[in-house]
Amino acid sequence: MPGKRIPRKGGKPIERLQPIALPTLESLAPVEEKQAQQPQQPPSPLQSQAKQPPSLPPTQLQAQRPPGQQPPLVPLPQSKQLPSTQMKQTQPTISSNAPAASTKPGAPTQQKPAVQLVQKPVPPPVPQQAVTPKEVEPQKEDFVALMKVFMERLYRSISSLYPKPVVERVRMLMLQAGYSELFPELYLGFTLFSSLSTGLFLFLASQKFVSPLLLNAGIGVGGFILVQALAFMKIFVDADAKASKIELVLPDALQMMSSNIRAGMTLENAIWISARPEFGPLRDEIKHVSAQTFAGKPVTESFYDMVHRVRSDLFERAIKLVVEGIRLGGEMANLLDEVAADIKSTQMLQRELITSTMMYAIFIIFAAMIIAPALFAVSSFYSEMNEQTMEKAQKRGGQPPEEFVQKTKLGGFGMGIAKTPAISAEEVKFFSLVCIVITNFFAALNLGVIQKGKWVSGLKFAPVFVIVSVLIFIGARILLNQMLGGMFQSTTPFGGG
Template identity: 30%
Template sequence: MKTKDKSAEEKKKAFETLAELEAKRKEKEKKIKKKAKLSMQKIFVFFLIGMLIVTAIFFVLTRDAVKSFFLFSGAIVLFFVYVFTKKKLDEHNQIKKMELSFPDFISLMSSNLRAGMTVDRALIISARKEFAPLDAEILNVGKDILTGREISEALQDMGKRIKSEEIRKTIQLIISGIRSGGNLSVLLEKTSNNMRERIFVNKRAASNVLMYVIFIFFAVAVGAPLLFALSSVLVEIMAEMFAGVSGVDVTVNLPFTITDINISSAFIFYFCISFIIAMCIFASLIIGLVSKGSEREGMKFMVVLVVIALLVFFVSRWFLLKYFVSSFG
């Protein structure tokens, strides 16, 4: 009888704790979502005003309504691509945060179990705000267990919701240990230690390939744009030189023939820009794959690489044109 009363009391405490933590989490989540929505609205308004001003200046300078329309439309499309990419990256970052805080969560749960708490209460007490956004998933698991679901089923559903292969495999390992009749607190503690070791190994591997990442970044952001700028300037200078020579009668036998260059300098210019952008996109994916083991991790470098590479290209091209014009007239 006393055991039943104690069990009922523990369950009541667990429900109270769950309700309190759930209320705090929902209030915090509501504030974060509201702040993020207002921030995105402000960014869109400022971007729209800025693009209207840029398009108006472009139209005044070129008097070309079609190009101005395409400029504005292209900028809007790029903005929505940015929003979509940012959303996907945020989701990926949330999963990474969960993976990093998962060892601490199961270690804390193990400590709570050794302190004599029931599984449901130990799990709910472990849902600290420091583990956000994992705390929401922990509370959902606690809710499922309190309503009568098996702990293995609740954990499996948690693994499916998080969409992390590492957490899913860890949960499968814990469930296998539970079904084989092992001590849950010891199992959780050992799993936590193994996850921490794996995270440490991954970080050390990332530091070992740092030189490769720096080399790729420098080659794509600085080296390649400099070479493209030099080649595009040389094509323009040679085209102008050969255009003046082509009309002159040459009486000396030469091992080569000077003819007009059929490729326009504008084509070379736009080809360089397109190739630089494509190269930056692929380089950012390679950086993510080399440093973190996932192409997605490199998407955050994409915009930075493109901006730096194009800036280097235009600045170096301007200096080279100025130098060659002053040297050769």
């Protein structure tokens, strides 16, 4: 309120403000005692609205309060005080039911009622929900899908290094093996990527064990060729296995079709009914033919498509006979029975052929897997012992190596008497291992030709032949070292003590 002006040192007068009467503790004490005596019960919403005085608008509150002065804060009773954590989250609201104070000078000052802070509770903040594993799984799935797309593009780009005839050949083999849902470009790209990685790994790892760089390169190239051969071998073996299963149940399927035709069914329905679960891969082929036939494709074309999906000469010959019978309009029931009987007789002849050639198969297995590794083990062991003997003779001195060789009669084995042999014992051992692997691989192919007339049938025996023969070679060398190694070490080169 404007009052008497008092000069200041700076020369500018300041206005004296009218003092405001503050409530005393004596006026508040009875109210606190009464509130403390009353039981603390939460008031109902209707009572709180009835007791709350009407709040004045902000314009009247500013008229009551002098400019530049904040309203005094009066503490609440203990029953209405809130925790300190909740006090920070509340907003004060000033309420009063007293009339505006007089602003005239000289007027008696009226005691204003206490200004009470009414605190409005603020609802607690909603806690953030933790990320559950279910929300993380979509992110992982997106990453896996992205990596899958990237690898597919990489394999397709790498497969372009193969010639187109190779890609088409692999596509046909995969169709015959039952991999109709797998693209040949992805398979070839994966094969080339795996073979390159294997070759590089073997090249780097062999440097710790083998010193010549040319030999390390040979090991890397050998690993590359091995992975490529295994990839193509898998397709051939799977296609041949599928064809063998189909040949085994083909006579029964043809006889079932003949019975259905005699029962009054059409050829299309007879083919569709013959798709039984016990027929295995043939069931899928029959379903495929039935679907194409009911879709409007001629039966003969559907049969020819089925021939391309099976790698079997016997199956191809039987289906061609059926197709010729359909074209010529012959009696299909009798034709199917005759074809089934012909297939059974052919299979019987194959079994007799396998039985008659069993002795040849046993001889090949015995010679390639047992005799050859044992002979290579003896030769490599002798070359190693001869090399050690020559080194001892040259170190001891006193008697020329030629006289020692004549005395001990070691020259009769065909080894030279040169001080530094042209071929070391390690090279002889490596040559023996390579010969054993190659011999057993082709022995397995030969066994497949003898048994089933197809070299592809022997591919499944090749890993067994190679592994067993190498183990026999290693075991024979260990046995010879235990039996004869001590004799060569205890004997002095010149026969002395």
